[in-house]
Amino acid sequence: MSGLNSVTKKAVQIENLSVYYGQTPAIAGVCLDVDDGGYLGIIGPNGGGKSTLLKAILGLVPKASGTIQIYGQAFRGNKGLVGYVPQFSGLNRSFPITTREVVLMGKLKPGLTPLHKFTGADQEGTEELLERVGIYHLASRQIAALSGGEFQKMLIARALAVNPRCLLLDEPTASVDASSRDQIYDLLAELNTQMTIILVTHDLRAISSQVRTLACLNGHLVYHGEPELSERLVNSLYGSPVDLIAHGVPRRLMKEHKEG
Numbered sequence: 001m002s003g004l005n006s007v008t009k010k011a012v013q014i015e016n017l018s019v020y021y022g023q024t025p026a027i028a029g030v031c032l033d034v035d036d037g038g039y040l041g042i043i044g045p046n047g048g049g050k051s052t053l054l055k056a057i058l059g060l061v062p063k064a065s066g067t068i069q070i071y072g073q074a075f076r077g078n079k080g081l082v083g084y085v086p087q088f089s090g091l092n093r094s095f096p097i098t099t100r101e102v103v104l105m106g107k108l109k110p111g112l113t114p115l116h117k118f119t120g121a122d123q124e125g126t127e128e129l130l131e132r133v134g135i136y137h138l139a140s141r142q143i144a145a146l147s148g149g150e151f152q153k154m155l156i157a158r159a160l161a162v163n164p165r166c167l168l169l170d171e172p173t174a175s176v177d178a179s180s181r182d183q184i185y186d187l188l189a190e191l192n193t194q195m196t197i198i199l200v201t202h203d204l205r206a207i208s209s210q211v212r213t214l215a216c217l218n219g220h221l222v223y224h225g226e227p228e229l230s231e232r233l234v235n236s237l238y239g240s241p242v243d244l245i246a247h248g249v250p251r252r253l254m255k256e257h258k259e260g
């Protein structure tokens with residue numbers, strides 16, 4: 001039995017995953033796992049299949065082949081295991097709703113009626129989440145009046161409302177300023193002490209400072225391992241050195257590593 005204890009628990013295990021849109025493969029033959037408590041960064045060019053991979057983990061797109069296990073089980077609806085911060089929230093920024101109400105919506109469970117009444121615990125939990133992500137002072141503000149960074153923090157709070165063991169984030173720093181970006185990364189580092197994190201990002205600077213493992217996706221998995229970006233690897237993902245500079249990749253990230 002001691003052997004069992006020495007096996008690291010896996011939050012996510014993906015075997016030979018392929019997803020097609022119509023006849024076109026978005027990702028093919030992806031094998032990937034994430035330890036419980038791990039912090040995986042996923043990078044890759046536009047259209048490389050990063051969002052599709054997150055959606056497949058959530059069961060939002062059908063698999064053409066392969067298996068996905070979340071904490072050892074096939075994902076069957078969100079039972080609080082996984083929180084998701086989507087790339088496009090689907091929220092209309094001009095909709096008259098407050099920050100607090102959006103986070104409270106994260107407490108909604110499937111099958112509730114429109115007349116559902118939130119409990120006092122739901123309300124209190126929402127206040128705690130707003131505090132936790134640093135936007136308690138914005139609770140009553142209309143979402144139209146939030147900055148990009150504040151909006152992302154609100155989406156993270158909403159994702160945390162299910163009390164997830166694993167948090168998936170799709171480019172949460174895409175449209176935020178440098179200071180909010182640092183705050184979001186600090187928040188993710190703190191959250192990672194309590195939950196597994198899978199972060200899709202174009203921000204290669206975050207890779208060296210934040211994540212513990214790295215996956216590079218360009219239709220198929222190009223690399224999975226230590227978060228070290230060799231010049232060859234990044235070139236093969238993003239193209240020319242000019243593109244690297246456009247992505248703001250510091251030279252110090254370009255450590256040589258052995259590719260198998």
Ligand SMILES: Nc1ncnc2c1ncn2[C@@H]1O[C@H](COP(=O)(O)OP(=O)(O)OP(=O)(O)O)[C@@H](O)[C@H]1O
Binds near residue numbers: 021025044049050053
């Ligand atoms: N609903 C869809 N219907 C058809 N094709 C789609 C759909 N969603 C994504 N695709 C295609 O699948 C491929 C992978 O898209 P995906 O959004 O997963 O990539 P990504 O790596 O997240 O890209 P980005 O960095 O631009 O967000 C792209 O070629 C995209 O055009």
